[in-house]
Amino acid sequence: MGIEAVTAIDRTGETDRHGRPTAKIRARGACPALAAPMPTGDGLLVRLRPAGGALTLSQFSSLARAAAARGNGILEITARGNLQIRGLRAETVGQLAADIDAAGITVPDGPAIEISPLHGIDPEEASDPATMELALRGTLRDRLASPRLAPKLSIVVDGGGAFNLLALSADIRLVASSHADWLVAINGDGETATPVSVGPAEAAISAVGDILSLLAALGQGRRARHIDPALLRARFPAMDSLRAIPSRAASMPLSGLHRLADGKTVLGIRPEFGQMRAADLTALIDLASAHGAAAIRLAPDRGFFLIGLPADTVPAMQIAATKHGFSAQAGESSEHIAACAGAGGCGSAFYETRTLARRILAAAPALFDGSLTLHLSGCAKGCAHARPALTLTGTAEGYDLILNGLAADRPDERIAGGRIDFAIERLARSIEDNRSAGESAAACLTRLGATGVLEALRQE
CATH class of the missing domain: 3.30.413.10 (Sulfite Reductase Hemoprotein, domain 1)
Structure with missing residues (x-):
């Protein structure tokens, strides 16, 4: 995830003179989760990925208000579709965590598992990656929690469809090849990753478990690129006969109005250069709610999708988005x-x-x-x-x-x-x-x- 110099909040350890928890410097190489915020030029930064990358409008609005109350009111969406909250202080990180819990937002522990943002909505999707994510976390809970895994280890689950994750690189990637089968590959994006296994969901989960075991055995901080090819072939003897799944189509762009194969519409919105202020985000969400939007899906390429907007309300939402510092039209230079x-x-x-x-x-x-x-x-x-x-x-x-x-x-x-x-x-x-x-x-x-x-x- 490209983050270094991380601190961790010690919730049971030292406090300041007001009884508030203090931040301690922690080893490099982790991502700035709630339990390990990162010091930056404007305070502490926390990165989080809600389960499935999905939020209700009320939850997203609650996050914006929490960012203003606990930090400096600046939120960011990363290139991988994760959410960052800036300007926190050691004593406000715990308060932010409480706000997140109160909003009913689930942030899974362990390595990031990034899934197709339109999961369960896009009729062109070969299989639902949200179901696969839950199965991976449930079946492989202990292995995913191993302290020997690299903190930056990434897993992608791509169900296909109009907005696929072909361009997103990962240590481990699962791609739906049909409604029943999944291809498992390592170390790369949709074009460069090395396939190791293909089969039904149970076999794919087992293959991921074996890869996690290989990584844990290599030692802390090792990534998929460090796995000895001989060890990999010993565990996956059929891998040399496998080929990556050709992409059926390039992923659609994020910004702008998109009509899915069943006629439903989604509106892709991108904050200017991925950064937004809480007041602008809250105003935009209020308007989206008034126009009938039902949900938010965080997406790679620093943006999100508004789900459920009636098509005739989209032009007004696009104008409002521009007013508040967002791009909601395709093809903008930014x-x-x-x-x-x-x-x-x-x-x-x-x-x-x-x-x-x-x-x-x-x-x-x-x-x-x-x-x-x-x-x-x-x-x-x-x-x-x-x-x-x-x-x-x-x-x-x-x-x-x-x-x-x-x-x-x-x-x-x-x-x-x-x-x-x-x-x-x-x-x-x-x-x-x-x-x-x-x-x-x-x-x-x-x-x-x-x-x-x-x-x-x-x-x-």
């Missing part, structure tokens, strides 16, 4: 920017990512034809985007520009802080001047190569 919390929200960040994002959107529209992702990373950790992209990494001296890579990669160019606007304008102009008819921004950058791009950037 969808192609991955920005971390940035300075002020993270103690490691060297610049305000969202401020720069807005300047770039205005100054360099040529970058945003949908062919590439611009990754604005406040530091080299690259929490907001784990795939190669056009990346600007913050440093003490300014910015590292990586034309197609990760935030920690060797930069193609170093840009002084005061020259970033000039550099972005030059990059956009270079694309506009050199792009052939019908050529995308990404293809143009690839054709120009590092030499051509850097020559443009260095021109006065």
